[in-house]
Amino acid sequence: MIAKWVLASAAAGAVLGFATLTSAAPRELIGVDASGNSVSSGWTWDVSTALEPFVNLVFIRTEGNNFFFEKDAIITRTTDPIVITFNRIANNATTLVINDETVTNNSGVDWTGFRMELSSGTTPGGLPNFAFMTHDGTGGLGDFSIDPFATFSFSNNNSTLDLGGGSPVVNGATWYPGANSDTGLALVANANDTTFTLKETPITGGTTIIPLPAAAWSGLSGLLGLGLVGAAKRIRRHLA
Numbered sequence: 001m002i003a004k005w006v007l008a009s010a011a012a013g014a015v016l017g018f019a020t021l022t023s024a025a026p027r028e029l030i031g032v033d034a035s036g037n038s039v040s041s042g043w044t045w046d047v048s049t050a051l052e053p054f055v056n057l058v059f060i061r062t063e064g065n066n067f068f069f070e071k072d073a074i075i076t077r078t079t080d081p082i083v084i085t086f087n088r089i090a091n092n093a094t095t096l097v098i099n100d101e102t103v104t105n106n107s108g109v110d111w112t113g114f115r116m117e118l119s120s121g122t123t124p125g126g127l128p129n130f131a132f133m134t135h136d137g138t139g140g141l142g143d144f145s146i147d148p149f150a151t152f153s154f155s156n157n158n159s160t161l162d163l164g165g166g167s168p169v170v171n172g173a174t175w176y177p178g179a180n181s182d183t184g185l186a187l188v189a190n191a192n193d194t195t196f197t198l199k200e201t202p203i204t205g206g207t208t209i210i211p212l213p214a215a216a217w218s219g220l221s222g223l224l225g226l227g228l229v230g231a232a233k234r235i236r237r238h239l240a
Contacts, residue, residue, distance in 0.1 A: 026087060029069065029096075031059020041067040042093025043086045055082060060099040066135045067094040068184055073200070074104040078111075081201035086187075088194040097135045098144075098185040100178035105169050105202070113164035113203030114149065114177075118187060120196035128159035129191040134183040142183025145176070158188075164203070 026044035033039050039062055047055045054074040061068045073082050086096065105111055118130040132154065134142035141152060150166030169175045178185060187198065 026085075028089065029057055029059070029067070029086075031069075033062065039067070040090065041069075041096060042090030043067075043088055043096060045084055045086050047082070047084055050080070051082065055084065057084075062094070063135070065094050066097045066184075066186065068097045068099040068135075070100050070102065071098055072102040074106055075202060076106045078107045078109060078202045078204055081199050083200075084198045086196055086198070095135065095189075096187045098178060098187070100176060100181055100184075102174060102176060103169075103200075104174045105171055107202060108171055109204050110168040110170045111202040111204060112168050113162060114169070115163075115199075115201045115203060116161040117199040117201075118159045118196060119199065120193045121191075123191045127157050127190050129189065129193045130196045131158035131188050131190060132161050133158060133186050133188045135186040136183055138183045141185070142181070144178045144181045144183060144185050147179075148175075162203075169202075 026046040029041040029043045029045050031039045039059060041059075045057055054076065056072045058070040058072065059067075060070055071084075075082065116132070118128065118132065120129040122128055134140075134144070136142070146152060146163050146166075148167035148169065149163040151164055153162045153164075154160065155162070187196070189196075
């Protein structure tokens, strides 16, 4: 069984209530493994003060130089995307991998698609400094589930991921991207940037997503409120 720990500041919020969270200071992305050892990713993360009650990152496991975490979020308005800023604080910082997510749609409308974007500038050759990839080089999204969406498309040299097709994530529903994933969705560094952002935006109305053939990925190799629903999901998984 893999131990799962929230950050101390977030855990306090669970007891005192979201209203007590008044700052959005960067906090270290850390956890405790199954042996009781403290594990640091070598990164901090932060969001805006307005988003802080609705976003949490939770350590899941480590594998080699990969730090797997769960991202839990509640989106209350489609005009307010989730934007998380990561800052490297260690020279030997790990590759960050989204193990899975819990995203609750409290926006008042159904989502017909979803966009994830990485941003930190570009290399001299013009490539984005961060890109999405499976941690083990598996093609496409590997086993990272996007249900109820059915199609995906990468653009801007893998720094933008669009999901669509299938069925919408209806208002009031909770969506579990990456559920039971082993490959995860890595945030891979193409340069030595010490700061990058992950932006997630729901899409409403019509959208066209063109699936990328699996053969196109054969040569790729690879970094990468509060999550109460996500914590319950993880507990159910461990007890199953």
